[in-house]
Amino acid sequence: MEPDLFTAAAEDRQEKDPSSSPLAVRMRPRTLDEVVGQQHLLKPGSPLRRLVGEGSGGPAGPSSVILWGPPGIGKTTLAYVVSKATNKRFVELSAITAGVKEVRAVIEGARRATGGYGKETVLFLDEIHRFSKAQQDSLLPAVENRWVTLIAATTENPYFSIISPLLSRSLLLTLESLTDEDLRALMHRALADERGLGGAVTLPEDAEAHLLRIAGGDARRALTALEAAAGAALAMQEKEITLQTVEATVDRAAVKYDRDGDQHYDVASALIKSIRGSDVDAALHYLARMIEAGEDPRFIARRLMISASEDIGLADPTALPTAVAAAQAVAMIGFPEAALTLSHATIALALAPKSNAATLAIFAAQEDVRKGLAGPVPAHLRDGHYKGAAALGHAQGYVYPHDVPGGIAAQQYAPDAVRDRHYYRPTRYGAEARYADVVDRVRERLGRGDSDGAADA
Structure with missing residues (x-):
């Protein structure tokens, strides 16, 4: 049986009995104007609008599109809208479960549909990055001959995960994460629209805020949670979806955390201080609070990178x-898989030996520079690669360390004003103990074994 017959049957069932489909399916946009978010792709005259024939008298451009972005932001939706707007069959495959055999069957069906009754096909291939090179190669004839309009979705960088011949024949569209405002608009539409909940329930601000945290920027997750909470409220003959109903339905307590307020900074500070204090369990607790509150995982990752240098360094x-x-x-x-990576890094940093020597070193050096302790670069260290440098004495007398036994040339490197400053004060913790021994030997070899101690402050 042709794949499009299954699709047509499903659409018929949805039209006859909309309630038989999940809320996320019922609220699927039918036109580009109904799409929430991705405004950078939806401007008049954009490639996506030209693809569906808006403003150009008919579809134009490549017959293959690659949609790149995180999960739950509308990749399937855009493919569906393109098929509806161009009146084409819509066939969906997932690279997780489908192989070359299934792809070839769809392509053959598309050729028959085009030749038999003039119906072109949109093939939506989800998770295309999971296809091997050989599997992706099998798509090329269909793309080149326009037997299908291929719309492929990936969550991974297509320049690394998709073969060059397919990428060069495709329009690459980068989708952005949905904002809270995007998801809020989507939920409000679902609450009011007859295709959705048709005004049967209302959603107060605290319950809405919790649904947004649960969603984590994922439209499917937001609508699925909203549908479950609405169902529970209606089952109890309540017209309002309370916070308690949302919590009970999705089995997740509301986290008191304002991403734009004090809690945002308090919890982030507690995470870093727990890592600094080597309390791995406390660090994981604060990490979990940030994740459950819907914090941007990139923000958490940035804080961990800073902690790695500020509190651990060469230890x-x-x-x-x-x-x-x-x-x-x-x-x-x-998210959600990013939680595993953040946990991995948090545990590693919390249990690592600690040293702030690298932090104190640069602070001390910066402080001296601000005080005016700089001075000219020693002449033998200056650039000697230009005509006339030798006449000025630049680079003259410089000793190339690689020509010296041990690789350390006993010559002055720092300006006179700071030649005796010792900025780096290594600890004896972890791997930094080895660096401490190295620093002592090097400074002695350079004749800088004694310091005035001024940089200690």
Whole structure:
């Protein structure tokens, strides 16, 4: 049986009995004007509007589109809207469960549909980054010959996860995360619209705020939670969805946390101070509060990167690479899976040996510079690569450290004003103990073993 017959049957059922479909499906936009968010893609004359034939007399541009963005922001919705606006069959496949065999079956069905009754096909392929190179190659003939309009969705960087021939033949659209205002507008529409809840219930501000936190920028999650809470309220013959009903329905307590207020900074501060204090359990508690409150995972990752240098430094040289890797992973995967990466990094930082020596070192050096302790760069360290440098004495007498046994040349590097300053004061904690021994030997070799102690302050 043709895949489009299943799609048509599902749409018929939805039209005859809308309540049989989930709220997120019932509220799926039918036109680009109904799409919430992604305004950068929806401006008049944009590639997406030209794709559906607006303002150009008919569809134009590539027959393949790649939608890149985090989960739950409308990639499936946009594909569906394109198919409706262009009056094409809509066939959906997931790269998680489908393979080349299923793709070829859809393409063959599309060719028959086009030749048999003139109905073109939109193939929406979700999670395309999960396809191997060979599987993605199987799509090329259909794209090149326009047998289907391919709309592929990915949560991973397409320049790394999609083959170049397919990428070069596609219109790449980057989707942005939905804001709270976007989700609020979506829920208000679902509450009032006859396709949705038709005004059967109301949603007070505290319950709405909790639903927004639960959603975490995911439209599907927001509407699913709203539908469950509304169902529970109506079952109790209540016209208002209370905070208690939302909590009971989604089994998640409201977190007292204002992302724009004091709680935002208080909890973030407590997370970092718990890591600094090596209390891994307290750190995980505050991390969980931030996650459950819908905090931007990138904000958390940035704080962890700062902590890795500020509070750990060279006591554990792997701390910063761990935090940076976590930030990169979070940017690529988003919630909910990003919680695992943030937990990984938080535990590693909390249990790492601590040192603020790197922090104090740069603070002390900056303080001296602000006081005017600078002075000219020693002549033998100046640039000697231009004509006339030798006549000025620049780079003359410089000793190349690699030519010296041990690789340390006993010459002056710092300006006279700070030549005896010792900014870096390594601790004896963790791996930094090794650096402490190295620093002592190097300073002695350079003739800088004694310090006036001024930089200690």
